[in-house]
Amino acid sequence: MTTLLYRYFPHLIPSETHQMLRMRRTLMATGSGLVLTVIVIVARMMGLVDMSITAFILLYSLIWLINLSFPLMISYDINLLFKDPSLTIPQLIWHTLTNTISIYLVPDLHSVFLMHYLLVVLFGAFRMKRRGFLIMGVVILSCYTGVMALLHLSGKHEHGLLSEFLGGIVFLFMLIGVSIIGTEISSLRWALKKRNSELNAVMKQVKEQAITDDLTGLYNRRHLMDILRRQQALAVRGDYEFSLCFVDLDHFKQINDQYGHKTGDEVLQTFADLARNSVREVDFVARLGGEEFVLVLVRTPLDGAVYVAERLRQAMEAARLEILEPSHRVTASIGVAQYKPKEAIEETMHRADIAVYSAKNRGRNQVVTEDNLSSLILSSLHNDADLYTD
Numbered sequence: 495m496t497t498l499l500y501r502y503f504p505h506l507i508p509s510e511t512h513q514m515l516r517m518r519r520t521l522m523a524t525g526s527g528l529v530l531t532v533i534v535i536v537a538r539m540m541g542l543v544d545m546s547i548t549a550f551i552l553l554y555s556l557i558w559l560i561n562l563s564f565p566l567m568i569s570y571d572i573n574l575l576f577k578d579p580s581l582t583i584p585q586l587i588w589h590t591l592t593n594t595i596s597i598y599l600v601p602d603l604h605s606v607f608l609m610h611y612l613l614v615v616l617f618g619a620f621r622m623k624r625r626g627f628l629i630m631g632v633v634i635l636s637c638y639t640g641v642m643a644l645l646h647l648s649g650k651h652e653h654g655l656l657s658e659f660l661g662g663i664v665f666l667f668m669l670i671g672v673s674i675i676g677t678e679i680s681s682l683r684w685a686l687k688k689r690n691s692e693l694n695a696v697m698k699q700v701k702e703q704a705i706t707d708d709l710t711g712l713y714n715r716r717h718l719m720d721i722l723r724r725q726q727a728l729a730v731r732g733d734y735e736f737s738l739c740f741v742d743l744d745h746f747k748q749i750n751d752q753y754g755h756k757t758g759d760e761v762l763q764t765f766a767d768l769a770r771n772s773v774r775e776v777d778f779v780a781r782l783g784g785e786e787f788v789l790v791l792v793r794t795p796l797d798g799a800v801y802v803a804e805r806l807r808q809a810m811e812a813a814r815l816e817i818l819e820p821s822h823r824v825t826a827s828i829g830v831a832q833y834k835p836k837e838a839i840e841e842t843m844h845r846a847d848i849a850v851y852s853a854k855n856r857g858r859n860q861v862v863t864e865d866n867l868s869s870l871i872l873s874s875l876h877n878d879a880d881l882y883t884d
């Protein structure tokens with residue numbers, strides 16, 4: 495049925511995975527409703543249904559209006575307005591009701607329809623828990639005994655009461671059995687669903703850990719290289735610029751020596767927070783290692799990057815760190831470089847790195863750009879500066 499719908503009415507099949515699954519189940523139920531209708535129509539053609547043709551057509555038009563309303567609701571996302579978007583209980587009750595109508599119309603085939611009740615209960619395994627199965631059991635039993643009583647009272651069904659009673663007991667046991675199996679399937683589904691969401695959460699955590707630095711929560715060096723390659727690819731496509739700020743905290747060894755490693759860690763975390771808050775959402779902040787950090791400022795030319803770097807330097811200089819002595823200020827030296835079209839990303843990193851060295855040489859706590867490096871510093875550092883490779 496789903497395949498037919500795909501072929502002739504592709505626009506009615508939802509593309510979202512959950513909705514598609516709901517549609518498939520609903521079409522299964524609609525399919526079993528179709529089988530019921532065909533059986534009743536054949537029975538009427540054989541003279542087993544005592545109902546005028548007009549009333550019969552009217553009744554089945556109404557039944558199919560409601561039958562089709564379930565898949566249509568899913569097609570147009572109306573089911574999402576309900577607490578249970580699978581519409582399990584309404585569908586189960588509706589199919590129980592149509593099955594009961596079928597028994598009333600064709601009492602001679604009531605044992606066939608009795609089996610269909612069991613199919614309806616199994617349909618609940620997709621969604622229901624134990625309580626749902628209990629409710630459905632009660633609803634089905636009430637419908638069945640109700641319709642049988644009605645048939646006997648109106649004289650439409652002439653079977654002996656004892657055989658009917660025994661048949662009812664057998665059906666009750668079958669109903670209990672099917673409900674237990676349904677509950678088991680249902681609890682397996684819930685357990686799987688829970689395990690799946692736990693796995694997803696762990697996967698998310700593992701992915702995050704793979705790209706972040708444990709101490710500061712900033713991106714780590716490996717992820718920084720990925721970010722830079724993506725930025726480079728954007729710049730290569732044209733009309734895109736970005737800049738790097740290399741940051742090195744000044745005299746950090748002294749902080750470790752004077753206050754201990756733990757305090758040193760806290761200073762690194764404080765700086766990480768400051769750096770994170772000094773850039774835009776779209777920018778990136780990474781820790782290269784030790785007391786070295788990198789800001790990747792997207793869509794930012796050199797002068798914009800200098801502005802951000804200077805603002806961060808001033809914020810760090812002004813920050814009062816309660817973990818240190820009141821007069822102790824932690825400062826940062828920052829080197830800024832802009833990516834030049836067609837160059838290797840390592841070359842940009844190299845220039846930013848040289849700018850940091852220059853800032854240190856010029857007395858620390860300052861921002862130096864690649865533009866204001868003297869050629870002397872450039873040539874002396876060019877040979878021994880680290881090339882940043884992944």
Ligand SMILES: Nc1nc2c(ncn2[C@@H]2O[C@H](COP(=O)(O)OP(=O)(O)OP(=O)(O)O)[C@@H](O)[C@H]2O)c(=O)[nH]1
Pocket residue numbers: 709742743744745746747748750754755756757758759762783784785854858
């Ligand atoms: N607390 C702490 N210290 C670290 C960490 N990683 C590196 N360090 C320390 O950072 C210090 C870096 O010292 P240096 O490279 O000599 O630089 P500096 O003292 O900041 O001097 P300048 O950079 O020249 O201003 C070393 O003492 C490292 O042990 C860390 O994760 N936590």
